[in-house]
Amino acid sequence: MASTNAAPVYGDVSPLPSGGRTFIHFPDLLMIPELIFGGLVWILVASTRLQFTEILQGWVMFVSVTCFVFTTIFLILYCIGAHGGKSSWTTIDALYLFFAALFYLSAAVLQAYTTILVGASALLSYKQYQENVAAVVFAFIATLLYVIHALASLFRWKRSP
Numbered sequence: 001m002a003s004t005n006a007a008p009v010y011g012d013v014s015p016l017p018s019g020g021r022t023f024i025h026f027p028d029l030l031m032i033p034e035l036i037f038g039g040l041v042w043i044l045v046a047s048t049r050l051q052f053t054e055i056l057q058g059w060v061m062f063v064s065v066t067c068f069v070f071t072t073i074f075l076i077l078y079c080i081g082a083h084g085g086k087s088s089w090t091t092i093d094a095l096y097l098f099f100a101a102l103f104y105l106s107a108a109v110l111q112a113y114t115t116i117l118v119g120a121s122a123l124l125s126y127k128q129y130q131e132n133v134a135a136v137v138f139a140f141i142a143t144l145l146y147v148i149h150a151l152a153s154l155f156r157w158k159r160s161p
Contacts, residue, residue, distance in 0.1 A: 027152030037142040044135035063107035094157040097150035108139035
């Protein structure tokens with residue numbers, strides 16, 4: 001007698017969505033807000049020039065641009081179905097999202113530190129300070145999105161054959 005609680009068998013079907021299903025499948029639909037908030041971080045950090053903190057904001061720019069590019073590449077690859085049902089893609093997806101979440105957390109903390117550091121020294125106009133605060137908020141939102149996506153991808157990776 002067969003058990004009704006058996007684990008799902010994917011066979012040739014990948015646990016990763018392809019085509020239009022990418023935009024309605026839970027963890028992968030998070031790529032759109034990740035791109036939006038990551039792009040906002042990128043724009044806001046690039047629009048302000050802070051003296052004495054170029055190295056700190058350089059890391060924030062590196063992380064936001066790199067994650068934006070890689071997330072865009074993953075989104076395009078999923079939409080065209082490049083993964084072709086291979087389970088190695090779930091591993092690549094989970095690893096990328098884990099490191100993206102970790103890097104975004106470090107970038108968000110550095111952006112917050114930079115904003116506090118420069119804001120306390122009164123080197124910024126009020127508009128620049130507001131832009132940096134907005135960059136901090138959007139960086140933490142992007143971090144949260146990447147963490148949720150990474151956790152869902154880790155569960156998907158664990159279930160995959």
